[in-house]
Amino acid sequence: MPDATGLELIAHELREREADSIIGTEFAHRRAVLLVAPRSVLGVLAALRERGYSFLASLHGVDYYPHEPRLGVLYELLDMREVDRLSVKVRVPTEDPHLDSATSLFPGAEFPEREVYDMFGVVFDGHPDLRRILMPEDFEGFPQRRDFPVGGEPVLFTYNERDSYGRWQ
Amino acid sequence: MTTLDPSTYRQREESITYSATPAGTGETHELLTLNIGPHHPATHGVLRLLTTLEGEVVRDIKPIVGYVHTGIEKTAEQKSYWKAIPVVERMDYLSYYFNAMAFCGAVETLLELEVPERAQYLRVIHLELNRIKSHLVWLGTSALDLGAISMFWYCFREREAILDLFEMSSGQRMHTRYFQVGGVIEDIPRGFEAKVRRFCAEMPTRADQYADLLEKNQIVLERLRGTCPLDQETLLSLGVTGPLLRAAGNPWDLRKAHPYSCYDHFDFRIPVGTVGDNYDRYRVRHAEIYESVKIIQQALDGLPEGPHITPDRKVALPPRHELATSMEALIHHFKLVTEGFRVPPGEAYFPIEGPRGELGCFVRSDGSGKPARVHMRDPSFVNLQALAPMVRGSYIADLIATLAMLDPILGGIDR
């Protein structure tokens, strides 16, 4: 992990390239996170890739309900030469959940972006094939948002067995 | 009884088939779209492959997953940290200790918890046993796919021996909740070490026998040698790690690059391939079995004395004999069992080297006793993207062999 000063240097460099792209930095538990504005994600990722963070280890979404902007997308980048990890965090509101797709830089982002779309509803512009990947195609709703109910069937005991769907007829 | 209206089903299927243009050759000779799966004897789990074929040659392939999606990540948000371990374990169902390790590692990072060394060594022993077991099941089912059906029984015989060891240490064959946050739940019983040593003495000869069975066989060699190679750069850009990347020549292994849980105390080598075809993938995994045996033997030789779980009573259950004498132990036990421990707010990503690649667990906690977000970065999910570049232009038989060598575990892909 780059330590705190290394992180600040990276952030400084990226701010020089494009102002207002880095909203902030976090450093906790030896993990460096760059908070990036939604419209400059692709630029930041490209710059970091040139710097050596060329491996996208993970792309996943987080729902920060009730803090706005609600939907977060995290890119875990790995520099294989220096064994360095850096996370890039982007937060988008639910009203306008659009982000540029990272598939042009990292082709391995295809499936993870589809998963984030399926589970959270973040739309990646420029993705070659943005469809639901885990849920059925006609599913409505985004399951992993915090306000989506967990669902489930009631457990059958003898007292409620008669009112349940029962044994298949 | 509801009947599925065929017209809607057809519409949905068409949206899948034609939503992305398949890579054709230019001259369209009768492209046939063949749907393999989700129920098919040669898939490892319920994987659906939409293949566009020209004769026997695969022109394009689209994997469709989601048939075993269980909402594990959402369920884990409803459980306290302790109770989320069994839920998370069931994700990648052949490497359950690895799932638990990644999750426990992430939570321990958030808690800034120090895991005692004995617990780390025990974890390594169980992780490497699980790695051997996962490779055995892979070998058995892959050989079954290729047609070498007898391998299945040999590999499962070894697997039963390993499951006996797991049952001895934790009571369950699969999905043991042996790893806990802070260490392992129980110390190993007497006799476990002797049994593991006996297993480690036998395993290399057994692995040699597997090699003898398969590697001199002309059919296996023809099916695996030179089929579906893929180079390092493409694999890296796709995010592939693990034996697939090592078969292509890149010696990236998180156990060596970024050691966790005392892996740097052990001396082992990383098998690396040269060409990156199916044969190299098979050889890399087969060689990893020997290396894992070496690690287990070293761990047993150097097993330190000490507690098997962190002494921090706010996180780990106190030992039973303390409950009779100490009041605080009783209170801690009560609070841990009913409410669970709280984790200070933060986010952590803990990657480990699973049998299929980098298995990472991202945990976000908001200060309460339940995780606010658990995401498992599963290696098979990302490795599946490499299937399409690998099989374009090869035969269906090569597709089956490549899928077997890719080792996808649908539980991990679909979570």
Next chain:
Amino acid sequence: MEVRRERLAGGDQFRARQLLARDMLRGDLEGEALERHVEQSVLTTTVQRAVAWSQGNSIYPMTFGLACCAIEMMSIVGARVDIARFGWEAFRASPRQADLLILSGRVSVKMAPVIRRIYDQMLEPRWAISMGACCSSMGVFNNYALVPADKFLPIDVHVPGCPPRPEALMHGILRLRDKILGHSPDGWRERYEAVGTEEILAPAADGPSGDREPHGA
């Protein structure tokens, strides 16, 4: 309100059969009457029994592994708990050739119609075993993504466990075999001679049906 009394079709035969059954339970029937009664009421024609015997000993299970339970199902094919002892080792992939569907693993929303289609394609007589907690009830994950198998398939035997040990699955398979062969016992009630402990549920709103045994003996 008009009360209509109807004679049941074959009215006096019904009463005669009732009396026969009462005599049989008392041990009063003998000879020809006994034989005829047993023939009519129990699966005993030789041909039927022969057919059931051959069906029960040569089931072709279908390779239907979904998730973790599939690995345990594969290990009953292995040498330690050997399903070939019972003649069931011929796992067939095609539903047209198989007669037992062992649902091993979690059935997700996307997979349920596929399983239903496959079950429909299987030819009679066919059976289904729901292996593991996830398909019998919801298992460890009680959430939006899973469907219990009872909702869309008639299941003959539920095997609990997560995952069930191969021996447990073997037990479930042998119970299914008993069912096919026609002598399905009362289960634990017979073993522990606990007949008479059946629950009597409180009468429901739509009228009680008397004693009711909890299912899953």
